[in-house]
Amino acid sequence: MKLRSKSVNDARFFVMDRATNSVEVVDPDEVLAYWQASLMIKRPDMIREFAHYLAEQAALDGYDVAVYADIVASLNGHPEARLIDPDVNLAAEPRTLGPAAWILPRTSAAAQHTEPLAADRWLGPPVQTTSSE
Numbered sequence: 001m002k003l004r005s006k007s008v009n010d011a012r013f014f015v016m017d018r019a020t021n022s023v024e025v026v027d028p029d030e031v032l033a034y035w036q037a038s039l040m041i042k043r044p045d046m047i048r049e050f051a052h053y054l055a056e057q058a059a060l061d062g063y064d065v066a067v068y069a070d071i072v073a074s075l076n077g078h079p080e081a082r083l084i085d086p087d088v089n090l091a092a093e094p095r096t097l098g099p100a101a102w103i104l105p106r107t108s109a110a111a112q113h114t115e116p117l118a119a120d121r122w123l124g125p126p127v128q129t130t131s132s133e
Contacts (some may be wrong), residue, residue: 011041014068015054026054041071044084044103051090067091081106 013026028037028050040046051067058065066089073083081104084090088102 011037011047011069011071013051013054014070015058016066016068017058018064018066042073044100047071047084048090048093048095048100048102051093052095055091065091075106078106 011028013028015024015026016022017024028040031037031054032040032050040050047069051069054067055065068086068088069084069090070086071083072080074080083104085102085104090102093100093102
């Protein structure tokens with residue numbers, strides 16, 4: 001017996017280079033196989049894991065990045081609502097078994113804003129790094 005139904009029409013990840021403030025939009029369908037992406041975008045734990053994967057891949061190329069997600073879902077036929085807090089750097093979120101504050105309650109005000117987010121949402125001053133000269 002199926003107890004719940006969750007549908008996600010669109011999922012985008014934003015990978016922000018902290019040094020330059022440049023943002024790259026990542027479509028999970030371009031990185032993962034279709035079946036992997038369709039499973040991942042419905043499961044918050046897998047969304048966080050994918051954000052960690054994106055950050056690890058960027059680190060291999062020498063980049064320090066923050067990863068944000070824009071995912072809107074419908075649960076059990078309810079109107080669409082934002083699933084993940086778009087202001088939380090998922091790459092910095094620890095892997096835990098407990099509750100996660102970055103998963104938005106469907107009734108929260110932040111969850112009700114379902115329009116797609118622009119990549120410049122996360123732009124701010126570049127992070128200053130100290131050089132050892």
